[in-house]
Amino acid sequence: MKKKIAVLPGDGIGPEVTKQAVKVLEAVAHRFGHEFEYEKALVGAAAIDETGDPLPDETLQVCLDSDAILFGSIGDPKYDNDPKAKVRPEQGLLKLRKSLGLYANIRPVKTYKSLIDHSPLKKERVEGTDLVVYRELTGGIYFGEKGRSEDGESAYDHCNYSVEEIERIATMAFEAAQNRRKKLTLVDKANVLETSRLWRQTVQAKAPNYPDVDVEYLFVDNAAMQLILRPNQFDVILTENMFGDIISDESSVITGSIGLLPSASIGEKNSLFEPIHGSYPQAAGKDIANPVAAILSVAMMLDHFGLHEEAEMINTNVDHMIKKGLVTQDLDDHNFITCSKVGDVLSLLL
Amino acid sequence: MKKKIAVLPGDGIGPEVTKQAVKVLEAVAHRFGHEFEYEKALVGAAAIDETGDPLPDETLQVCLDSDAILFGSIGDPKYDNDPKAKVRPEQGLLKLRKSLGLYANIRPVKTYKSLIDHSPLKKERVEGTDLVVYRELTGGIYFGEKGRSEDGESAYDHCNYSVEEIERIATMAFEAAQNRRKKLTLVDKANVLETSRLWRQTVQAKAPNYPDVDVEYLFVDNAAMQLILRPNQFDVILTENMFGDIISDESSVITGSIGLLPSASIGEKNSLFEPIHGSYPQAAGKDIANPVAAILSVAMMLDHFGLHEEAEMINTNVDHMIKKGLVTQDLDDHNFITCSKVGDVLSLLL
Ligand SMILES: CC(C)[C@H](C(=O)O)[C@@H](O)C(=O)O
Numbered sequence: 103m104k105k106k107i108a109v110l111p112g113d114g115i116g117p118e119v120t121k122q123a124v125k126v127l128e129a130v131a132h133r134f135g136h137e138f139e140y141e142k143a144l145v146g147a148a149a150i151d152e153t154g155d156p157l158p159d160e161t162l163q164v165c166l167d168s169d170a171i172l173f174g175s176i177g178d179p180k181y182d183n184d185p186k187a188k189v190r191p192e193q194g195l196l197k198l199r200k201s202l203g204l205y206a207n208i209r210p211v212k213t214y215k216s217l218i219d220h221s222p223l224k225k226e227r228v229e230g231t232d233l234v235v236y237r238e239l240t241g242g243i244y245f246g247e248k249g250r251s252e253d254g255e256s257a258y259d260h261c262n263y264s265v266e267e268i269e270r271i272a273t274m275a276f277e278a279a280q281n282r283r284k285k286l287t288l289v290d291k292a293n294v295l296e297t298s299r300l301w302r303q304t305v306q307a308k309a310p311n312y313p314d315v316d317v318e319y320l321f322v323d324n325a326a327m328q329l330i331l332r333p334n335q336f337d338v339i340l341t342e343n344m345f346g347d348i349i350s351d352e353s354s355v356i357t358g359s360i361g362l363l364p365s366a367s368i369g370e371k372n373s374l375f376e377p378i379h380g381s382y383p384q385a386a387g388k389d390i391a392n393p394v395a396a397i398l399s400v401a402m403m404l405d406h407f408g409l410h411e412e413a414e415m416i417n418t419n420v421d422h423m424i425k426k427g428l429v430t431q432d433l434d435d436h437n438f439i440t441c442s443k444v445g446d447v448l449s450l451l452l
Numbered sequence: 453m454k455k456k457i458a459v460l461p462g463d464g465i466g467p468e469v470t471k472q473a474v475k476v477l478e479a480v481a482h483r484f485g486h487e488f489e490y491e492k493a494l495v496g497a498a499a500i501d502e503t504g505d506p507l508p509d510e511t512l513q514v515c516l517d518s519d520a521i522l523f524g525s526i527g528d529p530k531y532d533n534d535p536k537a538k539v540r541p542e543q544g545l546l547k548l549r550k551s552l553g554l555y556a557n558i559r560p561v562k563t564y565k566s567l568i569d570h571s572p573l574k575k576e577r578v579e580g581t582d583l584v585v586y587r588e589l590t591g592g593i594y595f596g597e598k599g600r601s602e603d604g605e606s607a608y609d610h611c612n613y614s615v616e617e618i619e620r621i622a623t624m625a626f627e628a629a630q631n632r633r634k635k636l637t638l639v640d641k642a643n644v645l646e647t648s649r650l651w652r653q654t655v656q657a658k659a660p661n662y663p664d665v666d667v668e669y670l671f672v673d674n675a676a677m678q679l680i681l682r683p684n685q686f687d688v689i690l691t692e693n694m695f696g697d698i699i700s701d702e703s704s705v706i707t708g709s710i711g712l713l714p715s716a717s718i719g720e721k722n723s724l725f726e727p728i729h730g731s732y733p734q735a736a737g738k739d740i741a742n743p744v745a746a747i748l749s750v751a752m753m754l755d756h757f758g759l760h761e762e763a764e765m766i767n768t769n770v771d772h773m774i775k776k777g778l779v780t781q782d783l784d785d786h787n788f789i790t791c792s793k794v795g796d797v798l799s800l801l802l
């Protein structure tokens with residue numbers, strides 16, 4: 103198989119974890135006789151520093167021309183505390199999502215037996231947790247009209263959803279549930295928001311097409327509690343953009359292994375794969391970052407290409423490596439290997 | 453002191469916990485020579501069942517005529533899964549908040565040493581947690597324009613905030629921080645939302661007036677993680693309505709004692725005091741509910757009346773009772789006392 107992959111390393115530890123992910127991709131290519139062509143491009147604070155734009159046109163073009171995008175991470179603290187800043191690294195990511203129509207953000211969260219002690223939750227609460235969040239990514243309050251009144255004394259953000267936007271991601275989530283433990287939980291705020299009522303109505307209307315899937319509805323405030331109280335009750339969680347931002351980040355810390363969590367953002371034509379940890383600037387350049395999330399993102403990419411055997415091999419090797427205790431400093435402060443070493447091991451295991 | 457108190461028991465376990473709270477209030481009145489006059493009124497599903505309206509005009513009038521409102525809880529599962537229902541119990545609560553201008557919802561969360569094993573978090577994570585959430589309660593996406601397109605194929609919810617709305621609750625939160633551990637964390641999504649940028653700007657502008665308060669800014673997705681990872685880093689959390697709904701509920705489960713958490717909703721003229729647990733219909737009528745949250749809500753009411761000694765006495769007695777192991781079934785499945793017994797004990801201790 104021949105594929106064109108856009109590589110957007112971004113900020114902080116993005117470049118170094120992306121490098122290990124590409125290393126593993128190359129090992130897969132070699133082992134299975136695929137041909138992956140890489141094109142690097144700037145994004146985020148790195149792009150602002152060089153071009154003044156968090157998503158230069160050239161980067162967008164590279165992405166549009168690619169079969170998939172491997173994304174590092176973006177964000178730099180120097181932009182965070184200036185509410186009047188005109189250019190922000192995050193705009194690059196948001197524009198990329200919108201321009202490529204990446205409407206479904208998929209985030210699997212699972213526990214690793216040998217790492218369960220890292221969870222902030224008690225073992226008996228978190229054990230067995232294996233869920234995936236389907237977050238709508240190109241609609242809602244993120245992309246509605248926003249602005250200020252003329253005198254600057256008030257601000258607004260509009261949240262919009264159409265049945266069509268809800269249906270396409272709901273379809274994906276229902277199908278995912280069919281291939282998993284057959285449970286889907288819609289997280290909304292249907293007791294307050296009209297958009298949430300549209301979500302609930304649309305999902306209710308679709309449910310009869312998936313008679314094998316058990317559908318539940320949870321208000322977002324309750325979901326935030328249930329994720330802590332009994333995370334293993336969840337299988338597929340479906341939700342809108344803003345709630346998904348909060349709920350998926352909350353989900354990601356319950357297993358204690360945020361450095362291991364990948365994500366995929368899928369659209370009609372394009373797709374982007376990204377570790378969910380942030381840019382973590384304090385660790386940048388030290389070869390201590392955990393590249394597993396980026397590498398598992400590559401596995402999601404391979405799955406998306408239909409290369410299931412290849413993806414499965416990476417996943418199994420990661421499981422094995424972790425079980426053996428070959429982990430980075432975030433997971434074992436005494437006995438750890440470097441970021442690049444993880445990439446080496448996972449390449450050699452292929 | 454003479455006070456008029458509106459009592460709105462509501463649904464589920466609301467009536468029984470409210471009854472115990474009134475019992476304790478009466479004991480306070482007797483011990484300190486105050487005079488509290490109570491007027492009961494219908495709200496929520498109970499009000500719909502009787503009048504068709506979740507907040508009958510009569511109830512609103514009783515509240516307007518009162519010095520404070522003691523609220524039980526509302527909600528009935530029969531209304532939850534019908535997104536097209538025209539009347540919902542929650543509308544009663546939302547209308548009450550808006551009509552009385554209860555703009556600041558205050559929710560203290562603290563750990564009890566003897567109950568720390570109930571926390572879903574590991575002991576070393578949750579120990580020492582003592583925070584309070586200041587949630588804006590009458591603005592934002594809850595009360596903005598909402599509706600459907602004509603063809604019903606799309607829906608919208610508008611989020612609005614003015615500097616004035618932000619300032620009045622920010623002032624309260626800064627003052628609370630001054631009387632506590634002098635740290636204030638604004639939770640927003642200023643990297644995406646214009647309203648959040650207005651929040652951040654307004655809080656930044658106020659900060660110099662409180663030079664003794666340390667101000668931090670957290671994105672809501674990060675806050676959802678930090679609350680699990682290191683809840684004891686927080687002192688006062690300030691946030692807008694929708695984020696506050698999620699964050700305050702998330703906060704409420706980390707200590708493992710949701711049955712103990714009170715709340716106050718404060719406005720210019722009126723104020724409402726309410727346990728934060730829901731209506732918990734499964735437990736209703738069995739005398740097993742935990743009335744401590746309702747009773748601590750009464751302590752917040754007394755504090756609000758300026759009756760600090762009285763409030764402090766209830767708080768100390770509750771601490772003592774819990775330390776002694778005199779708790780309801782939710783906190784000790786083997787050795788427990790009833791809901792009404794808790795009210796008796798706390799009245800006798802006065
Ligand atoms: C950086 C930010 C705009 C982004 C979001 O809110 O979507 C991030 O938090 C995420 O979840 O990918």
Ligand SMILES: CC(C)[C@H](C(=O)O)[C@@H](O)C(=O)O
Pocket residue numbers: 293294323542545546697
């Ligand atoms: C019942 C509901 C409308 C309400 C809210 O969302 O504000 C509740 O969750 C709360 O937090 O008091």
